[in-house]
Amino acid sequence: MSETPNQAAPHPQATADARVVLRDPGSGGDVAVLVDLSGGHLPVIVHWGADPGVTDADGFAALVAAGAATGVPSGVDDAGWLAVLPEHRTGWTGRPGLSGSRAGRGWSPAFVTTAATLDDARLEPGSFATGSRLAVEAADPEAELALRVELEVGAGGVLRARAEVTNTGADVYQLDDLVLAFPVPSWAREILDFAGRWAKERTPQRRELVVGTHLREGRRGRTGADAATVLHVGVPGFGFEHGEVWGVHTGWSGNHTHYAERVATGEQLIGGGELLLPGEVRLAEGESYRSPWVYGSYGVGLDAVARRFHRWLRDRPQHVDTRRPVTLNVWEAVYFDHRLDRLVALAEQAAALGVERYVLDDGWFGSRRDDHSGLGDWQVSADVWPDGLSPLTDKVTELGMQFGLWFEPEMINPDSDVARAHPEWVMATGGRWPVEARHQQVINLGIPECYAYVRDAMDTLLTEYPISYIKWDHNRDLIDAGTQPGGEPGVHAQTLAAYRLMAELKERHPGLEIESCSSGGARVDLGVLEHTDRVWTSDCIDPLDRQQMNRWTTQLIPPELMGSHIASGRSHTTGRRHDLAFRAATAVFGHLGIEWDLTEATDEERTELAAWIAFYKENRDLLLGGDLVRVDHPDETLWTSGVVARDRSRAVFTFAAVGRSEVSSIGTVRLPGLDPERAYRALPVRIGERVVGLRPTGWWQSGELVVTGATLAAQGLRPPGLAPEQAVLIKLEAV
Numbered sequence: 245m246s247e248t249p250n251q252a253a254p255h256p257q258a259t260a261d262a263r264v265v266l267r268d269p270g271s272g273g274d275v276a277v278l279v280d281l282s283g284g285h286l287p288v289i290v291h292w293g294a295d296p297g298v299t300d301a302d303g304f305a306a307l308v309a310a311g312a313a314t315g316v317p318s319g320v321d322d323a324g325w326l327a328v329l330p331e332h333r334t335g336w337t338g339r340p341g342l343s344g345s346r347a348g349r350g351w352s353p354a355f356v357t358t359a360a361t362l363d364d365a366r367l368e369p370g371s372f373a374t375g376s377r378l379a380v381e382a383a384d385p386e387a388e389l390a391l392r393v394e395l396e397v398g399a400g401g402v403l404r405a406r407a408e409v410t411n412t413g414a415d416v417y418q419l420d421d422l423v424l425a426f427p428v429p430s431w432a433r434e435i436l437d438f439a440g441r442w443a444k445e446r447t448p449q450r451r452e453l454v455v456g457t458h459l460r461e462g463r464r465g466r467t468g469a470d471a472a473t474v475l476h477v478g479v480p481g482f483g484f485e486h487g488e489v490w491g492v493h494t495g496w497s498g499n500h501t502h503y504a505e506r507v508a509t510g511e512q513l514i515g516g517g518e519l520l521l522p523g524e525v526r527l528a529e530g531e532s533y534r535s536p537w538v539y540g541s542y543g544v545g546l547d548a549v550a551r552r553f554h555r556w557l558r559d560r561p562q563h564v565d566t567r568r569p570v571t572l573n574v575w576e577a578v579y580f581d582h583r584l585d586r587l588v589a590l591a592e593q594a595a596a597l598g599v600e601r602y603v604l605d606d607g608w609f610g611s612r613r614d615d616h617s618g619l620g621d622w623q624v625s626a627d628v629w630p631d632g633l634s635p636l637t638d639k640v641t642e643l644g645m646q647f648g649l650w651f652e653p654e655m656i657n658p659d660s661d662v663a664r665a666h667p668e669w670v671m672a673t674g675g676r677w678p679v680e681a682r683h684q685q686v687i688n689l690g691i692p693e694c695y696a697y698v699r700d701a702m703d704t705l706l707t708e709y710p711i712s713y714i715k716w717d718h719n720r721d722l723i724d725a726g727t728q729p730g731g732e733p734g735v736h737a738q739t740l741a742a743y744r745l746m747a748e749l750k751e752r753h754p755g756l757e758i759e760s761c762s763s764g765g766a767r768v769d770l771g772v773l774e775h776t777d778r779v780w781t782s783d784c785i786d787p788l789d790r791q792q793m794n795r796w797t798t799q800l801i802p803p804e805l806m807g808s809h810i811a812s813g814r815s816h817t818t819g820r821r822h823d824l825a826f827r828a829a830t831a832v833f834g835h836l837g838i839e840w841d842l843t844e845a846t847d848e849e850r851t852e853l854a855a856w857i858a859f860y861k862e863n864r865d866l867l868l869g870g871d872l873v874r875v876d877h878p879d880e881t882l883w884t885s886g887v888v889a890r891d892r893s894r895a896v897f898t899f900a901a902v903g904r905s906e907v908s909s910i911g912t913v914r915l916p917g918l919d920p921e922r923a924y925r926a927l928p929v930r931i932g933e934r935v936v937g938l939r940p941t942g943w944w945q946s947g948e949l950v951v952t953g954a955t956l957a958a959q960g961l962r963p964p965g966l967a968p969e970q971a972v973l974i975k976l977e978a979v
């Protein structure tokens with residue numbers, strides 16, 4: 245079939261021609277996504293943001309007409325609207341949604357919608373409808389491709405989309421890229437996303453959105469400590485409380501893309517998808533590829549964007565509740581020194597303080613006396629544990645605690661029995677093994693026999709011992725991650741296999757919880773959280789650094805999914821020393837744990853730590869179930885944040901001094917988020933007989949202050965004098 249410059253090739257008859265408004269199926273919410281399917285084109289989002297109140301076809305048509313593109317010099321004659329899967333054939337010269345070919349043919353498809361359903365009901369041509377889940381079928385017979393695009397608006401107003409492409413031709417179609425994109429308006433011109441490194445994850449960075457593409461690619465084979473996490477575009481100067489903001493997140497734990505784009509004709513969008521390696525997805529006839537979900541969240545202020553993600557996560561049937569057990573992880577207490585008497589002493593100390601879960605970390609298996617050997621040999625070491633793990637697990641459960649165990653199922657040491665028996669299970673390409681990292685390689689779960697070995701070894705241990713929790717680690721990037729002997733790229737298959745392994749173990753062991761740990765916080769995404777119950781925020785537990793990392797990790801996930809531990813007095817990663825009050829006041833705004841050799845703590849420290857654990861238990865329904873509030877203030881030496889109950893009856897806030905100001909007092913700090921019509925009693929948090937913080941005076945000392953929510957939002961409170969790296973907590977209770 246040929247084309248001339250003035251005559252397009254014929255296309256299949258469009259049978260879907262509708263206009264749809266997507267809203268939160270629960271309460272309707274305050275966000276709407278208007279999707280146009282007229283003319284047979286792929287789904288076009290003509291509005292995403294504050295609900296414009298469109299209730300009928302006339303209102304929809306008026307909104308479309310008001311924003312319709314006008315002709316531009318040297319542009320296409322009929323630009324139309326930009327689809328969720330942008331198509332080059334429409335004249336779009338930005339990043340195309342789909343890239344691929346049949347050895348150079350069929351590289352620019354022209355899809356036409358053939359059917360659409362809304363909440364599983366078929367949409368009739370010319371219809372107008374409101375719902376929450378839209379699925380669109382499309383095809384291009386010339387390119388021999390079929391396409392399915394899904395868009396949903398879920399709890400809290402989160403938008404998400406994914407696409408599935410199917411090869412309907414006889415020859416192989418190589419898929420090179422598939423990204424989805426959401427439009428953002430012209431007044432959104434500032435980007436905020438994240439960078440980071442090991443032990444300093446989720447460091448915010450801002451820049452102007454200019455003509456061109458702001459591209460964040462993750463090529464580590466895992467999410468990465470330097471991942472964009474959530475890429476935001478908003479009104480210049482947006483903060484936690486103000487300025488319209490649109491954010492996008494790719495829910496995938498392998499190679500991935502986030503991007504923001506502004507083109508010369510003025511269109512702007514944000515999007516993402518999986519980043520595919522060359523030849524990684526080659527579809528034979530009838531085979532399909534389905535993209536990961538790409539999530540979008542809109543709000544006025546970053547807190548509104550974050551709370552939508554939180555509410556969506558909390559609405560999932562498998563989401564954890566707020567009764568999250570206080571956890572002791574023994575890594576920084578013992579490292580590889582696994583002596584039963586020492587580990588039992590730690591368990592006894594922990595139980596006496598009120599700890600509810602005990603996790604044995606790396607070093608219990610094979611030849612694993614350090615990080616040079618043993619990975620992949622998932623059998624209890626007879627040298628270290630001659631009687632197996634039962635002497636420890638029995639003691640831990642006798643003390644009333646759950647028992648958790650560390651694994652690194654996707655990794656292998658070359659110095660291991662399994663590597664010597666199956667060197668072909670190492671992910672490699674080019675006839676060579678990849679460079680080592682932490683003395684380890686990646687074991688290829690995409691090989692069925694390898695997958696079965698790892699699954700069965702883990703299943704055996706989960707069956708033999710009362711293990712209710714897995715700390716699932718992943719300590720290196722996937723470099724040269726191919727499948728031997730040919731070396732074909734295998735990151736895509738490895739990621740899916742890891743998900744499948746997590747799901748299968750949970751199915752075999754109901755109630756099992758899994759923590760996603762990856763060199764700390766290098767696998768924090770909504771893909772892995774479909775299968776895990778929390779993430780380890782960072783290997784750095786220094787509370788000063790954790791103030792930043794906790795503050796920004798909660799831009800995507802709620803506190804109950806964020807591992808947040810009380811470290812030892814001297815940080816193992818930074819060497820800094822901090823008071824227990826600052827360490828604990830930082831850690832309680834997450835899933836609380838301890839990473840400290842308690843046998844070396846003083847009696848005074850243990851007494852104070854027990855009081856902090858009691859405070860957490862008394863308030864964890866609020867700390868782990870309330871709405872996140874982070875406060876904008878021009879003096880960045882004091883960070884204020886907190887959680888407010890959904891019914892606005894109570895709240896906990898912290899004032900944390902993360903530096904020294906140029907003034908002796910920064911004045912009052914506003915506390916938004918409470919009911920302006922109600923009065924609240926402000927109660928400084930006391931641990932023992934001491935108000936947390938430094939030199940409290942006035943009402944901070946007396947604890948006698950009643951003030952309205954309106955006053956707290958308009959004027960706020962003046963924090964007490966705080967030395968650097970100190971924090972003070974207050975509770976607010978409605979009178």
